[in-house]
Amino acid sequence: xxxxxxxxxxxxxxxxxxxxxxxxxxxxxxxxxxxxxxxxxxxxxxxxxxxxxxxxxxxxxxxxxxxxxxxxxxxxxxxxxxxxxxxxxxxxxxxxxxxxxxxxxxxxxxxxxxxxxxxxxxxxxxxxxxxxxxxxxxxxxxxxxxxxxxxxxxxxxxxxxxxxxxxxxxxxxxxxxxxxxxxxxxxxxxxxxxxxxxxxxxxxxxxxxxxxxxxxxxxxxxxxx
Numbered sequence: 001x002x003x004x005x006x007x008x009x010x011x012x013x014x015x016x017x018x019x020x021x022x023x024x025x026x027x028x029x030x031x032x033x034x035x036x037x038x039x040x041x042x043x044x045x046x047x048x049x050x051x052x053x054x055x056x057x058x059x060x061x062x063x064x065x066x067x068x069x070x071x072x073x074x075x076x077x078x079x080x081x082x083x084x085x086x087x088x089x090x091x092x093x094x095x096x097x098x099x100x101x102x103x104x105x106x107x108x109x110x111x112x113x114x115x116x117x118x119x120x121x122x123x124x125x126x127x128x129x130x131x132x133x134x135x136x137x138x139x140x141x142x143x144x145x146x147x148x149x150x151x152x153x154x155x156x157x158x159x160x161x162x163x164x165x166x167x168x169x170x171x172x173x174x175x176x177x178x179x180x181x182x183x184x185x186x187x188x189x190x191x192x193x194x195x196x197x198x199x200x201x202x203x204x205x206x207x208x209x210x211x212x213x214x215x216x217x218x219x220x221x222x223x224x225x
Contacts (some may be wrong), residue, residue, distance in 0.1 A: 001062045001207035002044060002204075002205050002209060003013040003044055003045050003138055003208060004044035004046045004204060004207065004208040004211060005045050006046050006047075006085075006086035006087050006166055006208075006211050007046070007047050007049075007084060007086050007087070008038075008041040008047065008048045008085060008086065008087045008088045008089065008207075009049050009051070009078065009081050009082065009084075009085035009087070009088045009089070010034050010037050010038055010041070010048065010051070010088075010090075010091060011034065011050075011052075011074060011090045011091060011092035011094075011168070012031045012034020012035065012037070012038075012049045012050050012051070012052040012053070012055075012075070012091050012092050013029055013031030013034060013052045013053075013054065013055045013092055013093070014026050014027045014028075014029040014030075014031070014053045014055075014092070014093050014094075014095070015053045015068075015069065015070050015071045015073075015074055015092070015093075015095045015121075015188070016053065016055060016068055016069050016070065016095075017097070018069075018070070018099070018102055019099045019102065019103065019107070019116070019162065020102065020103040020104070020105060020106055020107045021097075021103075021104065021106060022104055022106050022122075022132075023106075023107070025029060025055075025095055025097065025098065025099065025118075025192060026095065027093050028103070029053070029092070029093035030056070030057060031052050031053065032056055032090070032196055033091045033141075033200065034050055034052060034091045034092065034197070035050070035057055035059070035060055036100065036142050036199070036200035037089055037091055037203060038060055039060050039062045039197070039202040039206065040052050040079060040197070040198065040200040040201045040203070041087075041204050041207075042060070042062055042063060044204050044208060045085070046204075048207050049063070049064040049065075049081055049085070050060075050066065050153065051065055051066045051068055051074055051077045051078050051081070051092075052063055052065065052066070052067055052068065052092075053067075053068055053069065053074060053092060053093075054069060054094045054095075054108075054130070055079075056125045056193065058148060058186060070098065070121075070213055071094045071095055071098065071121035071122060072081035072098075072121070072122065073122065074094065074124060075122050075124045075125070076093060077099070077176050078124060078128060078142035079127070079128065080221045080225035081129040081133075082128050082131065083133075084110050084186065085136065086135070086136060086137065086206050086211060087137045087138075087139070087211055088128065088132075088136060088137070088138050088139070088208065089138075089139040089203065089207070090124060090125040090128075090138075090139070090141060091141045091165075091212070092124070094121065094124055095121055096120065096121055096212075097118035097119065097120055098118065098119060098121050099117070099118060099119075100117040100118060101117070104127065105184050116153045123159070125138075125140050125159045125161070126158060126159045126160070127214075129159045129160030129161060130160060134158055134204045136162065137162050137163075137207050137210045137211050138158055138159075138160060138161045138162050138163075139161060139162065139164070139165065139203060139206075139207055140155060140156065140161040140163070140164045140165070140170050141154070141164070141165045141166075141167070142155045142164050142167075143167055143169060144166060144167075144168060145168065145169060147167060148166045148167075148180065148182060148223065149166060149182060149187070149193065150153050150183055151166075151183060152164045152166035152180070152181045152182055153222065155183070156182065156183070156184060157184065159179075162210055163181055163182065163183055163188070163203070163206055163207070163210070163216075164181070164182050164183075165179050165180075165181050165199070165203060166180045166181070166182060167179045167180075169209060177193060177194070177196065177199065178191065178192055178193045178194075179191050179194075180205045180220060181202065181206060183218075185218055185221060185222075185224045186219070186220055186221035187217045187218070187220050187221075187222075188206060188217065188218055188219055189202055189206065189219060190219060191211070193203065
């Protein structure tokens with residue numbers, strides 16, 4: 001593995017957006033991808049901090065672990081540490097929306113139909129990407145259902161990323177996944193359904209090249225060339 005003598009900040013896991021004290025909006029993310037990224041970065045020589053949403057998994061040894069719950073919590077924790085990092089990897093599955101109002105206790109069953117008002121959560125990657133230094137490396141994750149490379153590229157540009165790891169919901173929360181890693185010119189890596197550890201090693205390898213000031217080889221352009 002390429003050496004990565006850097007401070008690496010990773011967001012991982014889901015966020016839980018509470019409606020009341022016992023119910024929340026969430027997703028099946030386990031945080032496993034972020035944990036594997038942390039392990040790979042540490043093995044490459046990095047000092048690693050992980051800001052992680054709720055998970056049943058244990059933090060890896062030797063990693064600074066910052067537990068959070070909501071998207072707003074995650075943004076605050078990541079923002080506090082962003083300027084000190086050399087590499088930022090946003091692998092968390094952040095909820096796009098949260099309930100407009102959080103109720104105390106437990107809402108009792110009432111009307112047969114209930115309308116839930118939602119408000120948009122902050123876009124953590126885009127918010128921090130706007131504040132990036134020229135010497136920082138930023139890697140995003142994009143979960144796509146249709147035209148994954150097209151939408152992944154759009155997000156890469158909008159969120160000021162160097163690399164975007166594009167995957168699909170087929171392996172959400174599972175031990176393996178099919179991913180493409182892209183930059184603004186095309187696909188730099190494609191991994192068929194692979195263990196998350198293998199994906200993490202590839203992501204860290206590419207991030208290390210960028211941090212060292214080297215370019216990453218292009219597997220193919222977006223036009224297939």
